[in-house]
Amino acid sequence: MRRSPWATLAVLALAQFMVVLDVTIVNVALPDMQVELGFSADNLQWVISAYTLAFGGFLLLGGRLGDLLGRRRVFASGLGLFTAASLAGGLATSQGVLIAVRAVQGFGGALMSAAALSILTVTFAAGRDRNIAMGIWGGLAGLGGTLGVVAGGVLVDAAGWEWVFFVNVPIGVALLALTPSTVGDSRVVTDGPRSFDVLGAVLGTGSVLAIIYGVIRAESQGWGSAEVLSSLVGGAALLALFIAAEARSTSPLVPLRLFxxxxxxxxxxxxxxxxxxxxxxxxxxxxxxxxxxxxxxxxxxxxxxxxxxxxxxxxxxxxxxxxxxxxxxxxxxxxxxxxxxxxxxxxxxxxxxxxxxxxxxxxxxxxxxxxxxxxxxxxxxxxxxxxxxxxxxxxxxxxxxxxxxxxxxxxxxxxxxxxxxxxxxxxxxxxxxxxxxxxxxxxxxxxxxxxxxxxxxxxxxxxxxxxxxxxxxxx
Structure with missing residues (x-):
């Protein structure tokens, strides 16, 4: 099937727009979430941190999965996860559920964003067309961050904080329906064994999560408490294991030589x-x-x-x-x-x-x-x-x-x-x-x-x- 590269760009850029929009749209809903779900001041930040951590922690893995399993498949999987998590976020009735949903959203966003960028790279040849495509991609992403705060305000005031999540659902469903006909599939062909470096992704994300948890708990428990110290030390240990794992991996998520x-x-x-x-x-x-x-x-x-x-x-x-x-x-x-x-x-x-x-x-x-x-x-x-x-x-x-x-x-x-x-x-x-x-x-x-x-x-x-x-x- 012959697909228009500009139709591909439209679907991918709108998906990225939605991911970036979600970073800022939630901020203006935080006070309402805090009141309705009973968040403490120190736990409220996890509504933001759970998303950014999962997104940042799995971006590299998302790119690797797309290379080996097929970029369209990983893009659609990430989009589906993001959309389902958005629905669950709007239905959340407790802070634990909302934080977990935000982490799933971040993971889905990482798969979607990493695969989409790879698809754009192989869809447009280097030169003028690719530069135009990347400019549109980046421009819509920046616009998503800017419009998110206004859209969030409108939705919270008119319908409630739940709608900063519900708004993603119809967009996500529409993009999922359009993906098979507009986005071509591609992957890296390799004769050797496929290595996803899941260990590196888990160790890297786990180390940062442990360190952040220790910092957050320090306000209520004290920096010298057993809980805080064990979390910080555990995070440092996981970080050391991550570096060791990346140094030994044949297909590392983070090639240390680049540093x-x-x-x-x-x-x-x-x-x-x-x-x-x-x-x-x-x-x-x-x-x-x-x-x-x-x-x-x-x-x-x-x-x-x-x-x-x-x-x-x-x-x-x-x-x-x-x-x-x-x-x-x-x-x-x-x-x-x-x-x-x-x-x-x-x-x-x-x-x-x-x-x-x-x-x-x-x-x-x-x-x-x-x-x-x-x-x-x-x-x-x-x-x-x-x-x-x-x-x-x-x-x-x-x-x-x-x-x-x-x-x-x-x-x-x-x-x-x-x-x-x-x-x-x-x-x-x-x-x-x-x-x-x-x-x-x-x-x-x-x-x-x-x-x-x-x-x-x-x-x-x-x-x-x-x-x-x-x-x-x-x-």
Whole structure:
């Protein structure tokens, strides 16, 4: 059957749009979920972390499964899992069920996203058509993140928090129906035994889960408690086993030799810090706007919208600047802008004006994070061969997701401890929440400052327009 590559692109890009939409659409529903399902302040972050951890932890495995089992089969399986988990999320009646469902959503999203990117790569030949396809793919993904906060607000206010999950179901069912006729199948042909490195995926994800669990429990149990120490030590042990397993595997998920590349290592670290600061800022700001400022879910989404627009503009400006002044100056200036935005947000009060206290910080931060992301993606593949480009892109994506989950865990836990201390000292509920918000944003700024140091130490690259398009397509 002859299939139009542009019809293939439409199905795959809409699926990716839905995956990215789900990251932000849930944030504005968090306060309603907390009230209805009885989440504690420290457990609430698992609604976000369970998704990002499973997504980041299984992206590499998803790509490998698609190569060996067939990319369309893995894409459809991931889409089906994501859709079914969305239905279950809307029907969840307890926090444990919702967190488990979010993890399944993340796993399905990882299979779907990794396979879809591989399908696009083999559907469009290198050059103009592939660059256009990747631009549409990336543009819809960015638009999904921006529209998610507004769509979430509309759905929560009009129908309830359950609909941030239910909205995925008809889209997912329609895409599943269209997949056989629009998406061709492909796989890597190999004469040797198939190796999926499931052990590597389990050890890597398990290690991060254990470490994050230990960080979260530290707020209530104390850093020296047996539960926290055993979780942190167990996570470190699993991480060591993961590294050993990857070093011995004939088909590793993470080829450790790639980390000999200084630019790949620094780029992955930069994107991990970016992810940690962003998820923590988004999580804390959504709670601040609704629990402190008293805004509805829709009003909260609309107040985030300028940040999304600034992020899109920041990506466009960074893409134009990099071929002219290089990656390092672009990244350094963007890191400074991002930190300035976070520091401005630490001055926000319960009664202050949105225009003067929040909007400037949101605009600066939105532009800054994309100004870091674009040159970091370029640097990540600059020293990597074409044969390893897919693995390098997977490492970078995983670093961003796992860094986001870790950063969210650490910052939200420490912010919650400040809220508890303020309440104990006699502060009102609103005063305590403001104190926690300020501390969390200050910690996010510390991550941003770390990114500034990484940017200053990174290699200076000045890619041509063609190299820029190729790097952005792969990353």
């Amino acid at each position: 000999r590349s200084r630019t790949l290592s620094t780029s992955t670290a930069a994107l991990a810090l970016n992810g940690g600061a962003f998820l923590a800022m988004f999580f804390l700001s959504a709670l601040f706007l609704q629990q402190v400022k008293g805004l509805s879910a829709l009003e909260t989404g609309l107040q985030f919208l300028p940040m999304g627009i600034a992020a899109i503009a920041g990506a466009m400006v960074a893409s134009a600047l990099v071929p002219r002044i290089g990656t390092r100056p672009t990244q350094v200036v963007s890191a400074v802008i991002g930190v300035a935005g976070l520091l401005l947000l630490t001055q926000a009060s319960a009664t202050g004006s949105y225009v003067t206290e929040l909007l400037p910080g949101f605009l600066l931060y939105g532009a800054g994070i994309m100004g870091i992301g674009v040159p970091a993606q370029i640097g990540a593949v600059s020293e990597i061969s074409h044969e390893d480009a897919g693995a390098a892109a997977g490492i970078v994506s995983t670093g961003y997701q796992v860094g986001g989950a870790l950063g969210l865990a650490v910052i939200s836990t420490l912010a919650t401890s400040v809220v508890t201390s303020s309440l104990t000292a006699g502060a009102t509920q609103v005063e305590a929440l403001v104190d926690g918000f300020h501390r969390g944003l200050l910690l996010a700024a510390v991550l941003g400052a770390g990114n500034l140091l990484l940017a200053a130490a990174s290699r200076q690259l000045v890619p041509t327009e063609e190299e820029l398009a190729e790097a952005m397509a792969v990353a």
